[in-house]
Amino acid sequence: MRKLNYAVLGAGNGGQCVSAYLKLRGYQVSLYDRYEHVIEPIKTRGGIALKGVSLNGFAKIDIITTDLKEAVENADVILVVLPAFAHEYIAENLSSILHNDQVIVLCPGSTGGALEFRRVLNDKKCNCSIKLAETNSLFYASRIDASGTAVIGGVKEVMPIAALPSSDVDEIIDIMHEAYPQLVKEENVLTSDMSNMNAVVHPLPVILNTGWIEATGGSFKYYYDGITPTIGNLVEKTDTERMEICRALGIKVKSIKDSMYTYYKAQGDSLCKMFKNISAYEIVNAPEKVESRLLTEDVPMGLVPMTELAKLVNVKTPIMDMTIDLASTLLNRDFRSNGRTLEKLGISGMDRESLLKYIK
Amino acid sequence: MRKLNYAVLGAGNGGQCVSAYLKLRGYQVSLYDRYEHVIEPIKTRGGIALKGVSLNGFAKIDIITTDLKEAVENADVILVVLPAFAHEYIAENLSSILHNDQVIVLCPGSTGGALEFRRVLNDKKCNCSIKLAETNSLFYASRIDASGTAVIGGVKEVMPIAALPSSDVDEIIDIMHEAYPQLVKEENVLTSDMSNMNAVVHPLPVILNTGWIEATGGSFKYYYDGITPTIGNLVEKTDTERMEICRALGIKVKSIKDSMYTYYKAQGDSLCKMFKNISAYEIVNAPEKVESRLLTEDVPMGLVPMTELAKLVNVKTPIMDMTIDLASTLLNRDFRSNGRTLEKLGISGMDRESLLKYIK
Numbered sequence: 194m195r196k197l198n199y200a201v202l203g204a205g206n207g208g209q210c211v212s213a214y215l216k217l218r219g220y221q222v223s224l225y226d227r228y229e230h231v232i233e234p235i236k237t238r239g240g241i242a243l244k245g246v247s248l249n250g251f252a253k254i255d256i257i258t259t260d261l262k263e264a265v266e267n268a269d270v271i272l273v274v275l276p277a278f279a280h281e282y283i284a285e286n287l288s289s290i291l292h293n294d295q296v297i298v299l300c301p302g303s304t305g306g307a308l309e310f311r312r313v314l315n316d317k318k319c320n321c322s323i324k325l326a327e328t329n330s331l332f333y334a335s336r337i338d339a340s341g342t343a344v345i346g347g348v349k350e351v352m353p354i355a356a357l358p359s360s361d362v363d364e365i366i367d368i369m370h371e372a373y374p375q376l377v378k379e380e381n382v383l384t385s386d387m388s389n390m391n392a393v394v395h396p397l398p399v400i401l402n403t404g405w406i407e408a409t410g411g412s413f414k415y416y417y418d419g420i421t422p423t424i425g426n427l428v429e430k431t432d433t434e435r436m437e438i439c440r441a442l443g444i445k446v447k448s449i450k451d452s453m454y455t456y457y458k459a460q461g462d463s464l465c466k467m468f469k470n471i472s473a474y475e476i477v478n479a480p481e482k483v484e485s486r487l488l489t490e491d492v493p494m495g496l497v498p499m500t501e502l503a504k505l506v507n508v509k510t511p512i513m514d515m516t517i518d519l520a521s522t523l524l525n526r527d528f529r530s531n532g533r534t535l536e537k538l539g540i541s542g543m544d545r546e547s548l549l550k551y552i553k
Numbered sequence: 554m555r556k557l558n559y560a561v562l563g564a565g566n567g568g569q570c571v572s573a574y575l576k577l578r579g580y581q582v583s584l585y586d587r588y589e590h591v592i593e594p595i596k597t598r599g600g601i602a603l604k605g606v607s608l609n610g611f612a613k614i615d616i617i618t619t620d621l622k623e624a625v626e627n628a629d630v631i632l633v634v635l636p637a638f639a640h641e642y643i644a645e646n647l648s649s650i651l652h653n654d655q656v657i658v659l660c661p662g663s664t665g666g667a668l669e670f671r672r673v674l675n676d677k678k679c680n681c682s683i684k685l686a687e688t689n690s691l692f693y694a695s696r697i698d699a700s701g702t703a704v705i706g707g708v709k710e711v712m713p714i715a716a717l718p719s720s721d722v723d724e725i726i727d728i729m730h731e732a733y734p735q736l737v738k739e740e741n742v743l744t745s746d747m748s749n750m751n752a753v754v755h756p757l758p759v760i761l762n763t764g765w766i767e768a769t770g771g772s773f774k775y776y777y778d779g780i781t782p783t784i785g786n787l788v789e790k791t792d793t794e795r796m797e798i799c800r801a802l803g804i805k806v807k808s809i810k811d812s813m814y815t816y817y818k819a820q821g822d823s824l825c826k827m828f829k830n831i832s833a834y835e836i837v838n839a840p841e842k843v844e845s846r847l848l849t850e851d852v853p854m855g856l857v858p859m860t861e862l863a864k865l866v867n868v869k870t871p872i873m874d875m876t877i878d879l880a881s882t883l884l885n886r887d888f889r890s891n892g893r894t895l896e897k898l899g900i901s902g903m904d905r906e907s908l909l910k911y912i913k
Binding site for chain 1: 758760768787872883
């Protein structure tokens with residue numbers, strides 16, 4: 194069987210690690226980024242040096258380009274390793290150059306990634322029969338070191354993936370299994386979308402640490418110091434709203450406390466205490482600025498679509514709403530109307546039944 | 554002319570300084586506090602040692618009591634030096650024991666103190682012709698030192714006072730002029746109520762410093778460190794809402810930046826910079842806990858009545874509303890319904906014209 198051809202869209206930490214890993218595993222790999230200044234140094238080196246807990250070596254990437262068509266035209270699988278706010282742009286630009294049977298995976302989709310992606314393709318009258326999926330986190334904890342080497346610090350052992358429609362998921366896992374055996378299927382994109390814990394643990398705690406972040410450039414530990422008892426308590430309340438939405442949608446998702454126990458065996462009767470018992474969180478620093486992806490991504494691509502799904506099933510989300518408003522006021526933007534509304538997700542006007550049918 | 558008899562209600566820092574100052578100035582003084590544990594040590598000492606920038610000496614207080622009637626029965630002037638949330642209780646308990654011509658001054662009234670006080674007296678069918686006024690801050694910056702000595706660190710050089718009805722103000726200033734020559738008249742209680750700057754500089758900044766306060770026990774400087782550029786910017790936006798309410802009410806009040814310039818000659822193009830140029834603010838520390846009077850008083854007795862007045866004149870106050878909601882969520886209380894609503898202020902159902910007539 195011929196080896197698959199992967200296109201990786203996005204050449205940040207995550208995209209570089211993914212490309213290098215896939216290349217070292219023997220696949221054809223093309224790496225795309227929209228920005229010349231991101232692509233140029235990688236092109237100059239001819240590839241990516243990878244080290245860490247996964248594979249080690251120099252990965253000579255086959256195609257390194259800012260030309261989206263060049264990157265994807267021969268690809269079997271297109272991995273979108275970009276912030277969620279870039280998904281719409283990528284979908285628009287892919288819509289005219291995709292061909293049948295290509296697989297597109299958003300790594301990750303945040304909340305509503307696949308729904309938005311599908312809506313854009315429909316709007317653009319893209320009639321190819323592509324397969325579309327989203328994960329709910331990155332494959333790796335990674336960074337690029339000073340020498341430009343991509344370093345994988347950790348690999349997720351289990352990576353849930355959801356397809357839209359969900360009936361495609363087995364086939365997609367099958368195709369990608371050789372490269373990523375950790376993929377396991379989520380029931381549907383809603384399950385994946387509502388599992389986006391970043392929406393719960395990032396925006397409100399960042400807001401309630403505005404002074405500290407700004408006065409010190411974020412020189413404190415995000416979870417250990419920044420999630421104080423009062424803040425932890427509010428995160429739990431936000432999570433209760435998330436659980437209510439899931440209940441009303443009829444989908445099953447773990448609460449944050451259950452997740453922390455399942456993934457990290459974290460002990461403690463409050464979230465504040467549980468976080469302090471997760472050693473992986475010791476190294477997580479606060480963002481250097483309030484205007485960070487913890488707000489600019491997790492509010493419009495996390496909280497906003499969650500509150501929109503809440504509206505669809507008549508659930509009230511006062512704390513999430515307040516957080517969106519406050520983030521918008523703080524950063525002087527309208528996260529709500531720039532975020533993933535029901536309209537942007539292509540599901541406005543649907544009720545629960547028609548939504549579940551649409552994603553099936 | 555016989556020397557006046559003053560009753561001071563509240564034996565915290567402020568009340569102790571006021572009592573000792575008045576006694577050392579030769580007035581008859583009775584000091585009341587609701588709590589035995591507050592009154593007891595003062596009673597044991599027989600009075601209050603005062604030092605600092607005002608008068609120095611031991612003030613033998615004439616009456617030191619937890620009996621409100623005993624404290625006020627011979628008083629010409631009753632100074633209420635208590636947190637604003639105690640005003641309602643005091644008004645209820647005074648309603649049956651006041652007599653004609655007594656002067657009551659709330660020091661300070663926060664927002665709506667005199668209105669609420671008058672409403673309670675009316676509800677209780679108190680028919681005495683008392684005179685009622687409120688200041689908008691304490692007379693002194695003060696503390697009680699380790700030995701129990703009251704220390705006055707600073708005296709306000711100008712102290713605006715507003716009466717309800719405002720026509721009483723000249724007479725009240727006249728009566729108190731000998732003791733407090735710094736009193737100057739405010740046009741009416743609305744001017745005084747809307748000048749409550751604490752409502753603007755306390756709640757939102759405390760909320761946006763929740764993590765820092767809770768993680769460090771408030772070991773940073775409130776204004777110097779805690780009012781960062783983003784937070785200062787939001788304080789300015791909150792102040793813009795306050796100015797809008799004043800404009801709609803037809804009253805004139807200084808903006809916070811104008812006040813900082815007038816009182817402290819503070820320079821700077823942003824509030825964040827201005828605060829750092831006010832040397833008096835260098836010693837102001839953050840509260841030790843999030844649950845402090847900066848929220849528990851300034852939200853229900855500051856922001857809430859401001860937003861209620863805003864409703865009366867159809868002004869939108871999204872940032873103030875958000876702050877009230879967030880404070881309520883943070884501390885798990887309903888500040889809005891426990892705060893000074895139009896109903897509690899005795900002005901519900903009024904429009905701007907009838908309100909201005911009522912307070913005149």
